[in-house]
Amino acid sequence: MNIPIEYYLILSGFMFLVGVAGVLTRRNAIIVFMSIELMLNSANLSLVTFSSYMGNSTGQLFVFFVMTVAAAEAAVGLAIILAMFRNKLTLNIDDINILKW
Amino acid sequence: MVQLIYLTTLLPLLGFLFNGLFGSKIKNEKIIGIIGSSTIGISFLIVVGAFFQTLSMPVDQRQTIVNLFTWIKVGNLDVNVSYQVDQLSLLMGLIVTGVGFIIHVYSIGYMHGDKGFGRFFAYLNLFIFAMMNLVLGSNFLLLFLGWEGVGLCSYLLIGFWYDRKFEKSTTSDAAKKAFIVNRIGDFGFLLGIFLIYLTFGSLNFNDVFARAASLNIPQYVFNFIALFLFIGAMGKSAQIPLYIWLPDAMAGPTPVSALIHAATMVTAGVYMVARCSIIYASAPAIMEFVAIIGALTAIFAASIALVQNDIKKVLAYSTVSQLGYMFLALGVGAFSAALFHVMTHAFFKALLFLGAGSVIHGMHDEQNIQNYGGLKKYMPKTYVTFLIASLAIAGIPPLSGFFSKDEILWSSYADGNIIYWLIGVVTALLTAFYMFRLVSLTFDGKERFGHDKHPHESPAVMTIPLIILAVLAAVGGFIGIPEIFSGEHGNQFDNWLEPIFQPAQAKIAMFGVHSSLEEIVLMVVTLVGVIGSIYAARYIYIKNIKPAEKLSKRFNGVYNLLLNKYYVDEIYDASVVTPIVKGSEIVLWKFADIKIIDGLINGVANLIEKISGSIRKIQTGVAQFYALIMMLGIVAALFWIILSL
Amino acid sequence: MSLQLILFILFGTISAISSVLMITRTNALISALFLILNFAGLSGLYLTLNAQFIAVTQVIVYAGAIMVLFLFVIMLLKPEHEKYFSHQPKLKIFAFFIAFIVFIQLVFMIFVSHPSQGNNANVAASVKAGTIEEIGKQLYTNYVLPFEAAGYLLLAATIGAIVLAKKKFE
Numbered sequence: 001m002n003i004p005i006e007y008y009l010i011l012s013g014f015m016f017l018v019g020v021a022g023v024l025t026r027r028n029a030i031i032v033f034m035s036i037e038l039m040l041n042s043a044n045l046s047l048v049t050f051s052s053y054m055g056n057s058t059g060q061l062f063v064f065f066v067m068t069v070a071a072a073e074a075a076v077g078l079a080i081i082l083a084m085f086r087n088k089l090t091l092n093i094d095d096i097n098i099l100k101w
Numbered sequence: 102m103v104q105l106i107y108l109t110t111l112l113p114l115l116g117f118l119f120n121g122l123f124g125s126k127i128k129n130e131k132i133i134g135i136i137g138s139s140t141i142g143i144s145f146l147i148v149v150g151a152f153f154q155t156l157s158m159p160v161d162q163r164q165t166i167v168n169l170f171t172w173i174k175v176g177n178l179d180v181n182v183s184y185q186v187d188q189l190s191l192l193m194g195l196i197v198t199g200v201g202f203i204i205h206v207y208s209i210g211y212m213h214g215d216k217g218f219g220r221f222f223a224y225l226n227l228f229i230f231a232m233m234n235l236v237l238g239s240n241f242l243l244l245f246l247g248w249e250g251v252g253l254c255s256y257l258l259i260g261f262w263y264d265r266k267f268e269k270s271t272t273s274d275a276a277k278k279a280f281i282v283n284r285i286g287d288f289g290f291l292l293g294i295f296l297i298y299l300t301f302g303s304l305n306f307n308d309v310f311a312r313a314a315s316l317n318i319p320q321y322v323f324n325f326i327a328l329f330l331f332i333g334a335m336g337k338s339a340q341i342p343l344y345i346w347l348p349d350a351m352a353g354p355t356p357v358s359a360l361i362h363a364a365t366m367v368t369a370g371v372y373m374v375a376r377c378s379i380i381y382a383s384a385p386a387i388m389e390f391v392a393i394i395g396a397l398t399a400i401f402a403a404s405i406a407l408v409q410n411d412i413k414k415v416l417a418y419s420t421v422s423q424l425g426y427m428f429l430a431l432g433v434g435a436f437s438a439a440l441f442h443v444m445t446h447a448f449f450k451a452l453l454f455l456g457a458g459s460v461i462h463g464m465h466d467e468q469n470i471q472n473y474g475g476l477k478k479y480m481p482k483t484y485v486t487f488l489i490a491s492l493a494i495a496g497i498p499p500l501s502g503f504f505s506k507d508e509i510l511w512s513s514y515a516d517g518n519i520i521y522w523l524i525g526v527v528t529a530l531l532t533a534f535y536m537f538r539l540v541s542l543t544f545d546g547k548e549r550f551g552h553d554k555h556p557h558e559s560p561a562v563m564t565i566p567l568i569i570l571a572v573l574a575a576v577g578g579f580i581g582i583p584e585i586f587s588g589e590h591g592n593q594f595d596n597w598l599e600p601i602f603q604p605a606q607a608k609i610a611m612f613g614v615h616s617s618l619e620e621i622v623l624m625v626v627t628l629v630g631v632i633g634s635i636y637a638a639r640y641i642y643i644k645n646i647k648p649a650e651k652l653s654k655r656f657n658g659v660y661n662l663l664l665n666k667y668y669v670d671e672i673y674d675a676s677v678v679t680p681i682v683k684g685s686e687i688v689l690w691k692f693a694d695i696k697i698i699d700g701l702i703n704g705v706a707n708l709i710e711k712i713s714g715s716i717r718k719i720q721t722g723v724a725q726f727y728a729l730i731m732m733l734g735i736v737a738a739l740f741w742i743i744l745s746l
Numbered sequence: 747m748s749l750q751l752i753l754f755i756l757f758g759t760i761s762a763i764s765s766v767l768m769i770t771r772t773n774a775l776i777s778a779l780f781l782i783l784n785f786a787g788l789s790g791l792y793l794t795l796n797a798q799f800i801a802v803t804q805v806i807v808y809a810g811a812i813m814v815l816f817l818f819v820i821m822l823l824k825p826e827h828e829k830y831f832s833h834q835p836k837l838k839i840f841a842f843f844i845a846f847i848v849f850i851q852l853v854f855m856i857f858v859s860h861p862s863q864g865n866n867a868n869v870a871a872s873v874k875a876g877t878i879e880e881i882g883k884q885l886y887t888n889y890v891l892p893f894e895a896a897g898y899l900l901l902a903a904t905i906g907a908i909v910l911a912k913k914k915f916e
Contacts, residue, residue, distance in 0.1 A: 022769030024841035055871025072903030079910035097722035
């Protein structure tokens with residue numbers, strides 16, 4: 001392990017916040033969803049980094065489970081987006097603002 | 102048989118469930134009627150069996166407690182559903198199931214073709230269930246359950262023809278009146294039960310009465326318990342001032358009037374006071390009060406009955422008057438005399454009501470006795486049985502009413518207060534007069550009904566119960582022949598109940614003097630008066646109406662006063678009902694409810710609406726905005742973590 | 747310069763740039779392709795961390811399965827290009843600002859806490875931890891229950907996705 005662990009962690013943090021920025025600013029529901037995937041992956045990177053640097057496979061197992069959940073999430077999330085699109089004929093989440101009152 | 106006593110409540114309950122659930126589905130009246138009556142008939146047989154079994158036991162072992170299950174167990178309060186089979190409850194059970202069975206059978210004929218046939222039998226069965234719980238229960242709570250249950254059934258049955266008019270209002274109003282007036286009494290009764298539990302720490306009859314006899318409890322506690330219980334009895338047994346519901350209760354079908362409002366339910370108060378005889382014996386002041394109320398009610402109601410024209414109203418006031426007799430007897434400490442009168446009264450008054458029902462049935466729902474006349478040739482069986490009952494209630498020997506009434510009169514005389522005796526005798530004369538006024542106007546004289554009426558005798562299913570009751574009313578008195586006639590065996594009826602009332606009688610220590618000569622003289626005096634009264638009534642109302650008309654004209658004020666029942670309903674209306682209604686409307690509704698309570702609630706709601714109206718704009722509904730707020734939270738959380746590093 | 751550092755810089759740069767490009771493209775299809783590139787870069791990074799199994803899974807599951815699903819949906823719905831990237835410019839700027847602040851905070855925390863200090867990076871252990879053998883052993887011993895649960899989760903998600911996407915809501 002020739003390089004400091006901080007490199008990986010900062011890269012992970014950077015990707016995470018790029019994902020956050022995507023979630024907060026984009027209007028297209030699919031892109032927002034992809035940004036969430038990006039955030040998940042940046043967390044995965046941290047987990048693998050620690051796992052590797054500590055010589056313990058637990059972190060990688062967690063990544064494995066995160067991937068499972070992400071797959072499930074993608075399937076259901078995309079199905080919701082499909083249903084939403086059929087009802088509203090739009091993917092713009094500004095127009096999907098019934099979550100109030 | 103004694104152990105099977107729980108069937109006497111279970112069977113009517115099953116009958117109630119059957120008729121209540123399926124009664125409207127089954128169109129066949131026979132099935133409903135047979136099920137409704139047979140449950141009571143079997144119950145009657147069980148009570149008879151239990152009676153003979155108890156009779157064969159030694160006198161000091163005649164009380165059996167049949168414990169079914171634990172009902173309530175909270176802290177020190179431990180109430181079982183258990184039935185107490187003893188002399189008193191067996192007597193009441195025999196009356197309730199016996200007369201109840203006869204009236205059930207009669208109802209099959211009387212209610213024939215009514216659209217609520219199944220409902221009627223369901224209610225009647227429910228009533229017997231409640232009434233049997235009342236008389237068999239071995240603790241005050243079960244007594245109270247039955248007490249409220251019979252009140253409910255009374256309410257349901259008075260308003261049975263809920264779509265019919267009754268006098269100026271509807272039958273539902275009469276039902277409500279009965280229920281509310283009863284509630285007033287029940288409130289007192291409930292207070293009495295609370296006080297009993299507070300004082301004696303138990304609700305079981307045996308515990309309470311044993312402790313009442315042995316513990317050293319202040320006099321005023323006894324007075325309050327006795328008074329509160331008596332208030333309950335006043336409501337249920339229609340005593341002054343709570344009697345007003347009973348005449349209106351005649352809005353119900355006539356078998357109901359016979360069963361509930363003459364024979365059984367209204368005597369529940371007498372039963373209860375007799376059951377608590379030891380408590381009353383410990384409160385002499387309240388005993389005196391009971392006697393005064395009873396005497397006043399007796400003469401008061403009898404005077405109203407003199408001028409009423411509705412056949413059932415006359416009988417209703419007569420019932421109130423006879424109940425007054427019973428309370429007079431209780432008040433002077435003649436508990437077994439009161440119960441003797443309960444029994445004989447159940448026979449002849451049920452018979453009178455059923456006979457009246459037969460007349461009403463034959464006259465197509467006509468109830469005004471001024472529109473009857475000469476019915477004896479159309480309905481001979483009804484006439485004969487009605488006449489027997491009238492003679493019995495008037496107190497002609499050897500019919501049952503003579504013995505019970507005489508025992509009450511003698512007891513009130515022997516108690517030392519001649520006023521009670523005088524009131525009793527005057528009431529007896531009035532009773533004889535109004536009963537024979539009723540008989541004469543209904544069955545004798547000219548026919549005063551229109552040609553559209555075709556009076557006819559009732560079917561056998563109605564006349565056979567009349568005949569059975571007539572036999573009972575005629576010979577029922579022989580079980581209680583006074584000591585002076587029966588010799589050394591004494592009064593059989595008193596002997597049977599003696600173990601129940603022995604502790605109370607010991608405390609009162611009356612009936613010390615038995616002057617047989619005095620008793621016979623009083624008996625003859627009363628009898629002569631009663632016979633004279635009967636002849637007067639027959640003379641006036643069959644041969645020559647003029648004296649009565651003259652009398653009513655001369656004493657126009659008194660006549661109107663009686664006709665309008667002393668304006669008691671109007672007085673209650675003006676003094677109690679109207680103030681409550683007005684007060685509720687003006688103060689409670691328009692001010693307290695609308696201004697204060699509604700105002701408070703609306704004010705709070707308005708305030709919240711205003712606040713949330715300005716706050717809700719934060720809720721944009723845009724998910725990203727929420728995420729942004731969440732990120733702000735994360736910034737804050739991370740700052741906190743950094744500061745603590 | 748060691749090989750690990752060279753590879754880290756290579757793949758790290760790919761990941762970082764592709765992620766930025768991903769969130770800035772107006773066309774969802776292009777965004778998805780950049781996300782795939784980002785996942786490929788991540789996979790490379792996993793290899794530099796000796797996590798062979800995760801690296802392969804990353805390519806198969808993420809870049810292969812999940813992203814294909816995304817592309818399918820994008821092609822199916824043919825969403826219009828986002829014409830207005832900055833609908834509420836102030837809010838956008840504020841969002842970027844917040845993200846930046848959090849990033850600064852994270853970096854600060856990483857440097858302050860010196861995570862590399864206590865790490866005596868043992869290469870042999872690290873290699874062993876990333877093998878399929880080790881992960882499989884863990885998965886079927888200590889983690890068998892979560893593993894089963896994950897299976898049920900996937901089943902539920904499959905059914906849920908079919909139900910949701912199958913017919914219109916009525």
